[in-house]
Amino acid sequence: MLSAQNAEVVRATLPVVGAAIGDITPIFYRRMFAAHPELERDLFNRGNQAQGDQQRALAGAIAAYASLLVSDNVAEPGDLLSRIANKHASLGILADQYDIVHKHLFEAIVEVLGDAVTPEVAAAWDEVYWDMAKALVTMETQLYLDSGVDPGQVWQQLTIRKRVQESPDTVSFALALPDDSPLPPARPGQYVSVAVRLPDGARQIRQYSLTRAPQRAYWGITVKAIPEMSNPDGGIIPEGEVSNFLHRNMFEGDELTVSRAFGDLLLDDTTAPLLFISAGIGCTPIIGMLHYLTRTESDRLVTVLHADRAPSRHAHRRELSELVERLPGARVHHWYEDLGVRPASDTTRAGRIDLTDVDVAPDSQVYLCGPLPFMEAVRAALIEREVPERNVHYEVFGPDKWLPQ
Template sequence: MLSPSSTEVVRATLPVIGAAIDDITPVFYRRMFAAHPDLERDLFNRGNQAQGDQQRALAGAIAAYATLLVADGGPDPQQVLARIAHKHASLGITEDQYPIVHEHLFAAIVEVLGDAVTAEVAAAWDEVYWHLANALIAIERELYAATGVADGEVWRTLVVRRRVQESPDTVSFVLGSPDGGPLPPWRPGQYVSVAVRLPDGARQIRQYSLTGGQAPDEWAITVKAVPGHRDGDSIAPAGEVSNFVHLNLFEGDELAVSAPFGDMVLDTSDAPLVLISAGIGVTPMLGMLRHLREEGSTREVLVIHADRSPARHAHRQELKELVAALPGARLQRWYEDLGLRAPEDVLALGRVDLAAVELPAGARVYLCGPQPFMASTRDALVERGVDSDRIHYEVFGPDTWLASA
């Protein structure tokens, strides 16, 4: 915990720091990338930086952590760190990178707040930062040890064994070791990072859920191409890595892939399960359903999926077959456009309406899809009486609703 004096200073200055955090984080990234351009080129997601998503996610994480740290009798602040630590581990983040962040973050705080940052305020927030950093370092060290690798040494070279077009804009890749050797075990719901070298020389990294290969020596991922598009008043850039992979990765090609990480993993109890996904968010659910099928599970499982249309639903037939193979499972689908032939088991046209769904009592719920979809679905689940600690979610990209989840 923080020292008593720092706790009081942080509690008193949190409204000011919190109000300014959205101004501080862009200055922080500008300073850090100017001093370390390799971090922007080879580690951080340039698309998220361009849109400001990473800045908003960092601001939310800092504000949420500091708020919990000084709260009286609140939840453990380390509860907000597991997802960040898994993401860091999948990128190969190491302890020696935290002082770099510290240097430029505090320079940004001083630049934005000026004389308001007294020595006492700086010392208190310095304590907050190292409380956060040391907690993350400890979790990440445990993750590396559990994975059986040295800190940050998460990368291996795999070869594409098969490439399959799953829908007009999604492709799955089955990956294996060049020598045909075994791959590390993974838990249903986890993901791997994929690193590619782009034409301009940048090494960009993205995360993709493991959907499960056909053999123990295979991993499978699915990648959705992301075109540039208008998002509200701004233009969202095209997906650098996803589009590069679609155009350039084929059977026999090599790919840099991390060890598996991710904290949204399948519960191993006998509790009922509700798996809710939209679009490409179906991928971690496929990994969970494959695992349940392989172990001959009889658990009650409700699978809910939303998509634009049957034609754009990646892994549509596979999802149906996996559910059909589980005696306790049922599938409900929503499509915004059914076309001329509506599949018989589609529940409704339009967006998911949980008010029309009978939820199993005591279920553990897993969410994956666009963040607005997950946020609204989570709110609907809570309104239905589902305890928030039984709702688990996965976010690919900056977790901009961390503070409210």
């Protein structure tokens, strides 16, 4: 925690720093990548950098953490840090890399705020940074220990045993160790990082939820090919580098560099009712949790709600229905923007997810996964239904924009 003196300085300067953080972070990344181009080439997501998503995520993390440190009657920042620490561990981040970030971040702060960064202000925000960094290093060290690896040594070579076209733009891969020995433990809801060497020599890393994660046999991941798109300003967002590389180049017998399993979206292991709500490729962690529930012959009350563009675009559609059928206390509802010639029914409807007619038990543990606007809308609807915020868990694909907890 911050010293009393520095807490007062941070509290007083938080509005100014918070307002400028969006200007600070692009300068920070530009400085850091100029000094360490290998970080942009081989560690950071180039697509998120180009779109500004990574900058906004860092800004949100710093502002949120500083606010928690100086606010009264708020929860400890452990939940916020846990998501970051798991992501870092899946990338193999090391403690000394925080020194690099510190140097270039504070140079950027001085460049933007100028004379407003007095020695007192610099000392206070320095303490914020190192408080956050030390907490993250502690968490990451424990995650490496729990995974049975030395810090940063998370990578392993896995062989693609099976490739399945799940929908026009999604492919699933079954991954195993080359000698088919047991895979490291993984928990339902976790993800792995996949690192690929692209044609220009860059090593790019992306995270994919585990759709199957028994402690033996194989892991399953599903990859959606991200197409080139137009943004609201009329510019072009390039196609996903890694997703399209995997679609076009990786087949049975090929090897992939894959991390150990990480992630804090872990399935609640009580007897409480479960409510799974997903959209699009957000179904993947839900599929992983349903596999676990069927494997353990769970009799919990499970409600699955999924939204997609059309039945033909719904990855794992048949698998989802089969898993629900195998659980005595489970039911599933679908919403599709385009039903085609399929008639609507009690369980398959046109349009977007609507919780109005869905029976939501007040003690349900809720798991959300999908685009951020989708999750924000569903979360608001759940709160209106008096579902406690602490019971709503979520997973974000890409940089976390800090959906309120």
